[in-house]
Amino acid sequence: MPRTVLVVDDERDTNDILASLVRPRGFEPVQVFSGAQALAAVSQRHPDLILLDLMLPDIDGFEVCDRLKRDRITNLIPIIMVTALQDAHHRAAGVRVGANGYLVKPFTPQQLYQSMDEALAWHDEHRQRGTTGEINFDIRSELTYLAEANDLLADLFAHTPLTERQIKDLKQAVMEMGGNAIEWGHRKNADLVLRITYRIDPTSVTLIIQDQGPGFNPQDLPHAASDEDPIRHLEIRNELGLREGGFGIMLAKGLVDDFRYNERGNEVTLVKHFDPQHRPRS
Ligand SMILES: Nc1ncnc2c1ncn2[C@@H]1O[C@H](COP(=O)(O)OP(=O)(O)OP(=O)(O)O)[C@@H](O)[C@H]1O
Numbered sequence: 204m205p206r207t208v209l210v211v212d213d214e215r216d217t218n219d220i221l222a223s224l225v226r227p228r229g230f231e232p233v234q235v236f237s238g239a240q241a242l243a244a245v246s247q248r249h250p251d252l253i254l255l256d257l258m259l260p261d262i263d264g265f266e267v268c269d270r271l272k273r274d275r276i277t278n279l280i281p282i283i284m285v286t287a288l289q290d291a292h293h294r295a296a297g298v299r300v301g302a303n304g305y306l307v308k309p310f311t312p313q314q315l316y317q318s319m320d321e322a323l324a325w326h327d328e329h330r331q332r333g334t335t336g337e338i339n340f341d342i343r344s345e346l347t348y349l350a351e352a353n354d355l356l357a358d359l360f361a362h363t364p365l366t367e368r369q370i371k372d373l374k375q376a377v378m379e380m381g382g383n384a385i386e387w388g389h390r391k392n393a394d395l396v397l398r399i400t401y402r403i404d405p406t407s408v409t410l411i412i413q414d415q416g417p418g419f420n421p422q423d424l425p426h427a428a429s430d431e432d433p434i435r436h437l438e439i440r441n442e443l444g445l446r447e448g449g450f451g452i453m454l455a456k457g458l459v460d461d462f463r464y465n466e467r468g469n470e471v472t473l474v475k476h477f478d479p480q481h482r483p484r485s
């Protein structure tokens with residue numbers, strides 16, 4: 204069976220061009236012209252990849268992406284957003300459920316193929332490690348949006364073997380680390396977008412919180428708490444004239460099973476393992 208690409212674009216010409224470009228790559232295009240048709244075609248055809256225009260006559264592309272990514276049955280289908288430059292930033296909403304790639308019109312066939320390759324590689328990687336779901340949340344840097352995204356996450360956790368206690372811990376860790384990303388990484392600049400990746404593997408849930416800030420060195424925190432000497436930390440913060448704090452990292456570490464920063468320090472990974480007795484049987 205040939206692999207299929209769902210092409211969603213209300214402009215006939217663009218739709219046809221996209222369709223003709225994917226054929227030589229061995230894909231059968233399925234062409235639709237509205238958001239509603241797109242959702243129907245996804246459940247009927249379960250495509251291998253979706254090329255999704257943002258400006259659709261009925262349900263816009265963001266909304267279509269949102270629905271597909273929040274649905275456990277469809278969230279691993281790679282979606283590439285195809286946007287005109289003007290609407291690339293136009294969405295006012297504070298939380299959006301991210302696509303796997305963005306392609307800005309006009310684009311070259313090479314750019315299209317590269318986005319497709321990346322999106323398909325993302326999908327293959329997840330298949331290989333048995334991931335049953337991954338969702339990206341792009342969040343404008345405000346605590347209310349962070350809280351909103353965290354509530355959405357909690358809905359997703361409810362479908363995992365995580366216990367209530369574990370869910371509570373994970374939510375708290377996300378608030379702390381998301382708070383740091385906003386407060387320290389983005390210096391509260393609400394225009395910067397913070398990305399939370401949520402992934403379910405056979406034995407664990409992973410959350411990755413990435414900001415666009417300069418990062419920091421977690422090994423070298425003059426004004427942050429360490430497990431050894433939290434009191435000393437309070438004194439240093441006092442000397443520096445900072446509000447009390449510095450417990451975020453210490454706290455978050457204790458709330459999850461696995462905790463690590465990337466090299467630059469602008470991305471933190473939190474992992475929670477399912478209790479063995481609650482693991483889904485494979
Ligand atoms: N994403 C980040 N980008 C840059 N610096 C960061 C980031 N996250 C943490 N930091 C640095 O690490 C320090 C410790 O973070 P931590 O959350 O432990 O304490 P805090 O945010 O200062 O206070 P609180 O206890 O209220 O969270 C911060 O003060 C900041 O200097």
Ligand SMILES: [Mg+2]
Nearest residue numbers: 379382383451
């Ligand atoms: Mg903090």
